[in-house]
Amino acid sequence: METDRNHRIYLDHAATMRMKEEVLQEMLPYLRESYANPSAIYGFAGEAKRAVRLAREQAAALIGAKPTEIFFTGGGTESDNWALRSVAESYAERGKHIVVSAIEHHAVLHTCKYLEKQGYAVTYLPVDAEGKVLPETLEKAVRPDTVLVSIMAANNEIGTLEPLAQLSAIAHGQGALFHTDAVQAYGHIPLSVEELGIDLLSASGHKLGGPKGVGILYCRENLRLSPLLHGGAQERGRRAGTLNVPGIVGFGKAAALAGETLEQRMERECALRDHLIDSVLIKIPHSRLNGPKRDRLPGSAHFCFRDIEGESLLILLDQKGICASGGSACTSGASDPSHVLLAIGLSYEEARGSLRLTLSEENTLEELDRTVEAVREIVERLRGMKAGM
Numbered sequence: 068m069e070t071d072r073n074h075r076i077y078l079d080h081a082a083t084m085r086m087k088e089e090v091l092q093e094m095l096p097y098l099r100e101s102y103a104n105p106s107a108i109y110g111f112a113g114e115a116k117r118a119v120r121l122a123r124e125q126a127a128a129l130i131g132a133k134p135t136e137i138f139f140t141g142g143g144t145e146s147d148n149w150a151l152r153s154v155a156e157s158y159a160e161r162g163k164h165i166v167v168s169a170i171e172h173h174a175v176l177h178t179c180k181y182l183e184k185q186g187y188a189v190t191y192l193p194v195d196a197e198g199k200v201l202p203e204t205l206e207k208a209v210r211p212d213t214v215l216v217s218i219m220a221a222n223n224e225i226g227t228l229e230p231l232a233q234l235s236a237i238a239h240g241q242g243a244l245f246h247t248d249a250v251q252a253y254g255h256i257p258l259s260v261e262e263l264g265i266d267l268l269s270a271s272g273h274k275l276g277g278p279k280g281v282g283i284l285y286c287r288e289n290l291r292l293s294p295l296l297h298g299g300a301q302e303r304g305r306r307a308g309t310l311n312v313p314g315i316v317g318f319g320k321a322a323a324l325a326g327e328t329l330e331q332r333m334e335r336e337c338a339l340r341d342h343l344i345d346s347v348l349i350k351i352p353h354s355r356l357n358g359p360k361r362d363r364l365p366g367s368a369h370f371c372f373r374d375i376e377g378e379s380l381l382i383l384l385d386q387k388g389i390c391a392s393g394g395s396a397c398t399s400g401a402s403d404p405s406h407v408l409l410a411i412g413l414s415y416e417e418a419r420g421s422l423r424l425t426l427s428e429e430n431t432l433e434e435l436d437r438t439v440e441a442v443r444e445i446v447e448r449l450r451g452m453k454a455g456m
């Protein structure tokens with residue numbers, strides 16, 4: 068089977084995306100002729116300095132923030148680690164209690180495990196059957212010593228959108244700060260830090276058509292933000308090290324493009340996604356959709372198929388040139404069922420037969436129809452083999 072670039076169907080956009088051509092073009096001068104260190108004093112450094120300034124404005128504009136509230140990082144994982152550790156450290160005298168949801172990305176969950184070892188108490192909030200954090204659950208969990216509530220904007224596995232405005236209001240009611248891992252949401256749905264009451268927000272370049280290895284931490288002005296890296300004075304003394312100018316420029320361009328195209332992209336992706344979901348549920352017996360029908364990321368669909376081993380399904384899809392995933396890219400290969408699927412109440416057995424298909428504006432209806440047909444065929448074959456054993 069031919070699986071070259073032209074025949075490949077890429078449906079793993081939650082894991083990463085192709086970098087946009089316009090982004091690459093914007094970055095190239097800073098990989099070639101404009102190589103100056105933006106911290107330098109001479110005129111030659113001015114180009115790099117101005118490019119970083121523009122990128123910071125672009126990154127801020129997408130969420131209605133001020134450029135001074137944006138700190139460039141090495142990606143979403145770094146931003147999550149930094150946000151949690153900084154608030155825990157800087158506000159420890161107020162209390163040592165943190166609240167997160169049980170379905171956060173491991174960048175948040177494993178940072179919490181680390182903080183627990185440092186003497187912090189962490190509450191992992193349960194979610195409902197669609198993956199939503201219910202405001203009343205948070206209401207019961209926050210305490211006078213809670214310093215931080217961290218709830219993701221959108222789940223990377225099942226696509227659920229969380230009610231951020233309601234949740235941040237509850238956190239603020241107890242005097243706690245509110246962080247959101249918006250890596251899946253930034254550039255994909257409208258986000259306003261003001262309207263949503265967000266104090267800290269993480270985003271990552273490669274999840275919105277920018278380069279890998281660059282991200283942002285938004286931190287509301289006048290909050291204490293402890294340095295992540297000690298050294299030079301870059302990023303207002305909070306993250307030392309020569310700036311990744313090409314990466315930062317790429318991030319800014321990706322954010323600007325995402326802002327310009329947001330509405331039409333959402334419309335197209337939602338239509339493709341709904342077609343995909345309806346086709347799978349109609350054509351494949353004993354299939355279920357995970358996460359809500361409507362209140363989900365525009366490009367995200369996640370299914371479970373009864374009596375199917377998810378890994379076999381992925382391998383056979385790959386042989387047909389279809390790139391998909393079982394859940395998050397970070398856990399594929401591990402045989403443990405996803406913590407997200409267990410949290411929405413699936414059994415180990417149900418959670419094993421999972422398939423995540425995440426699309427972008429680049430995908431076509433025809434690709435989705437071919438994918439559904441391939442999944443149908445493979446599921447039938449695998450069930451037949453199982454029955455024959």
Ligand SMILES: *Cc1c(COP(=O)(O)O)cnc(C)c1O
Pocket residue numbers: 081082141142143144145147172174219221222223248249250251271272273274280282
């Ligand atoms: C991808 C992802 C991350 C990690 O971002 P990187 O830039 O790959 O480090 C964190 N959180 C969520 C929700 C993600 O989807």
